[in-house]
Amino acid sequence: MKICKFPRKSKLQVYKAYTEKQNKAHAKKFAGVPCDKRVVFAPHCMRNTAVCAAEERAGHYVCTECGGCKIKSISELVKKLGYEGLYVLKGGRAIMQLIKERKPKAMVGIACFFEGEQAFKILEEYDVAVQFVPLTKDGCSGTDTDLAEVEKVLLQK
Ligand code: SF4
Numbered sequence: 001m002k003i004c005k006f007p008r009k010s011k012l013q014v015y016k017a018y019t020e021k022q023n024k025a026h027a028k029k030f031a032g033v034p035c036d037k038r039v040v041f042a043p044h045c046m047r048n049t050a051v052c053a054a055e056e057r058a059g060h061y062v063c064t065e066c067g068g069c070k071i072k073s074i075s076e077l078v079k080k081l082g083y084e085g086l087y088v089l090k091g092g093r094a095i096m097q098l099i100k101e102r103k104p105k106a107m108v109g110i111a112c113f114f115e116g117e118q119a120f121k122i123l124e125e126y127d128v129a130v131q132f133v134p135l136t137k138d139g140c141s142g143t144d145t146d147l148a149e150v151e152k153v154l155l156q157k
Contacts, residue, residue: 015113033106059094
């Protein structure tokens with residue numbers, strides 16, 4: 001006799017559930033951190049590489065707000081709110097490097113669900129409140145996120 005089973009959750013569903021749970025767990029602490037102790041990490045795959053005028057550093061780029069992609073709007077809001085900085089990461093390894101260098105108390109991470117899940121795990125042993133905003137389109141280039149969602153998270157107090 002065939003036994004009926006519930007369908008297994010896809011990996012995406014697992015990452016989504018995990019990151020949502022972590023966001024909730026970190027939300028109160030995040031809201032209590034002043035903006036000048038918060039950093040924002042965005043992925044390099046959101047850049048429009050055809051026109052991008054970002055300044056390159058060892059593990060990240062600094063957006064110069066050329067207007068080629070949505071990171072310009074994020075950069076403007078980050079500055080307006082007085083955040084410590086916006087870092088356009090070349091890869092996940094840059095997270096640790098920047099956390100050690102900049103010593104933020106809170107971090108907003110824009111990334112795909114997989115990277116978001118990894119970041120929460122990597123930062124478990126650090127005293128950093130994390131809020132994750134997922135990409136709405138992932139991939140190696142031409143990725144996207146919901147600016148309204150980013151703004152909502154950045155404004156959390
Ligand atoms: S807005 Fe910033 S990150 Fe986007 S393409 Fe221009 S310099 Fe690069």
